[in-house]
Amino acid sequence: MNIFMVGGGHQTHFLAKSMISKGHDLTLIEENSEICARLARDHQALVIQGDGTRPYLLQDAGITRCDLLLALTSKDPDNLVICQLTSKVYGVPKSLALVNDPANRLTFQKLGVQTVVSTVEMITDLIEQRLFLDDISNLSPIEEGKVSLMEIELKVDDRVVGNTVQEASFPAQSNIGCVLRGQEAIIPGGATRLEVGDRLIIICLPKYQSEVLKTIRGRLT
Amino acid sequence: MKDKYIIIVGCGRLGAHVAKMFTRSRNSLVMIDKDATAFSRLSEEYSGFTIEADAVEQDTLLRAKIDQADVLVATTDDDNTNIMIAQVAREIHHVPEVMLRIYDPSRAKIYEGTGITTICTTLLAAEAFGQALSSQEGVTLP
Numbered sequence: 324m325n326i327f328m329v330g331g332g333h334q335t336h337f338l339a340k341s342m343i344s345k346g347h348d349l350t351l352i353e354e355n356s357e358i359c360a361r362l363a364r365d366h367q368a369l370v371i372q373g374d375g376t377r378p379y380l381l382q383d384a385g386i387t388r389c390d391l392l393l394a395l396t397s398k399d400p401d402n403l404v405i406c407q408l409t410s411k412v413y414g415v416p417k418s419l420a421l422v423n424d425p426a427n428r429l430t431f432q433k434l435g436v437q438t439v440v441s442t443v444e445m446i447t448d449l450i451e452q453r454l455f456l457d458d459i460s461n462l463s464p465i466e467e468g469k470v471s472l473m474e475i476e477l478k479v480d481d482r483v484v485g486n487t488v489q490e491a492s493f494p495a496q497s498n499i500g501c502v503l504r505g506q507e508a509i510i511p512g513g514a515t516r517l518e519v520g521d522r523l524i525i526i527c528l529p530k531y532q533s534e535v536l537k538t539i540r541g542r543l544t
Numbered sequence: 545m546k547d548k549y550i551i552i553v554g555c556g557r558l559g560a561h562v563a564k565m566f567t568r569s570r571n572s573l574v575m576i577d578k579d580a581t582a583f584s585r586l587s588e589e590y591s592g593f594t595i596e597a598d599a600v601e602q603d604t605l606l607r608a609k610i611d612q613a614d615v616l617v618a619t620t621d622d623d624n625t626n627i628m629i630a631q632v633a634r635e636i637h638h639v640p641e642v643m644l645r646i647y648d649p650s651r652a653k654i655y656e657g658t659g660i661t662t663i664c665t666t667l668l669a670a671e672a673f674g675q676a677l678s679s680q681e682g683v684t685l686p
Contacts, residue, residue, distance in 0.1 A: 376624055378650045399600055400624035403631075407654040426602045434631050 324348070327389045327415075329375035329405050330396030331358040334421070334442075338393070339366045350384055376404045381413065392418040399427050406436045440467070448529070464529070471529045472500075475539060477521045482541030489513035494534045497527030547571065551613045551639075553599040553629050554620030558645055558665075560585035562617055567591060574608045599629050610637045618644040627651060630660050 324347045328335050331353035339362070342349055349368035352375040353359050363370040373380045375396070386392075392409045394402035402420040409415040420436045422428050425444040432439055448468060462473045477484055483491040488499060488511050502509040503522040509515060517523075527535050548571045552559050555577035564587045566573055573592025577583065580596040597604040599620075610616070616633040618626035623646050630644040635658060643661040646652070652662060 376651065377648070398624070400622065400628040403628050404624040404651060404654065408651060412653050424601055427600075430602060430632055430636060433636055 324390045325388055326350070327352065327384070327386065327392045327409075329353075329392070329394050330402075330421075331355065331362055332395060332397060335395050336362070336365065338395075339368060343367055350389070352380070352384060376401050376408070378408060378412065381408065386413045386415065389413070389415045390417065391415075394418070394420045396421075397423060399423055399431075403427075403431055403434065403436065406431075407434070410435070410437070438467075444468075468529060471527055471532055473525050473527075473532070473535075474503075475523050475525060475536070477517060477519055477523065477539070479519050481519075481539055483517050483539050484519050486517055487513065488515050488517065491517060491538065493525075493538050494527070494531045496531045497525055497535045500524045500526050548614040549609075549612055550574070550615040550617065551576065551605075551608050551610060551633075552617045552619065553577075554618065554626075555579075555582035555585055555594075556619060556621055557585065559617070559619040560587070562619060563587075563590055563592070576604060576608055600625060602632070605629075605632065605637065610639060613637075613639050615639070615641040615643070618642075623647055623651065627655060631655055631658065634658055634660050 327350045329352045351370045359372040394405040406418045406420045419438040422441045425441040428439045428441045501524040551574045553576045576595045576599045578598040583594045616639045618629045626644040633639040634642040649664040
């Protein structure tokens with residue numbers, strides 16, 4: 324794939340490393356000449372020094388052949404303009420913008436940017452989840468955090484132990500996808516009885532996570 | 545133009561000048577700039593509000609009551625910042641009249657057709673120079 328990255332922060336360095344190792348062609352655009360020199364030294368990529376929000380520069384860099392564009396500068400307005408230019412004017416099929424201010428994620432989406440990533444938001448979510456949900460052994464956000472998939476092991480004094488799934492009455496916006504019991508994997512129905520040591524794989528909306536946990540433990544955290 | 549609620553973003557020379565013009569015509573004004581010292585550019589008769597904050601942050605525009613605004617003018621010294629603020633004002637908060645100042649007109653395509661008025665100071669100055677030149681050519685020197 325032909326990948327363009329605009330902005331040369333830490334992420335760019337590590338992303339470039341991983342993309343190149345996977346065999347993609349890379350074009351890196353960065354304004355600061357020192358950072359450019361470093362990028363050119365460290366990576367087998369085409370490095371262009373200049374303002375990636377300028378159409379002529381993108382054109383000269385061959386943007387029309389780009390398959391995926393990542394806007395990774397530290398300025399949100401620049402990232403927005405880069406994504407809008409490349410998708411609206413040059414027809415780049417996929418673009419992704421980094422937002423520094425988490426509140427801008429929705430704004431970017433409303434203004435037509437396909438994929439918006441907020442590192443601050445992701446880290447905050449992760450910290451919050453780990454902080455008060457250390458009972459959850461495995462947690463992965465799906466689709467930019469719209470859905471959570473978590474694994475919870477049932478302990479002796481948990482409220483739901485001995486109940487059927489129906490009796491346990493989990494919140495409406497959650498679902499037990501699977502019960503792992505020893506070597507066995509069970510797709511539970513309403514009559515499935517929950518036992519100590521069961522590991523529940525639960526799919527839910529992130530805001531119902533604490534409610535799910537409360538249902539299971541009978542207390543918060 | 546009377547009794548309109550106008551938000552100006554960027555209290556530079558242009559922003560301050562626009563504020564002065566609008567003050568004379570009895571509008572309600574709010575000036576936003578991330579640097580408080582910029583407000584010293586406002587003329588003495590300026591009677592509107594000032595907000596010291598970055599208008600790229602959504603809370604700032606909400607604090608300025610953007611949902612009630614009739615006009616938003618983006619005059620910061622950064623083209624991309626103006627483009628973003630203007631689009632947020634027009635497409636998310638549906639401000640009826642949105643204007644932005646821009647130096648480099650090559651990015652105009654991305655907000656074409658959204659009803660945002662663009663004032664490109666570079667083109668305006670170039671035209672003025674051109675006109676001045678052509679009018680001088682017609683003058684015969686003694």
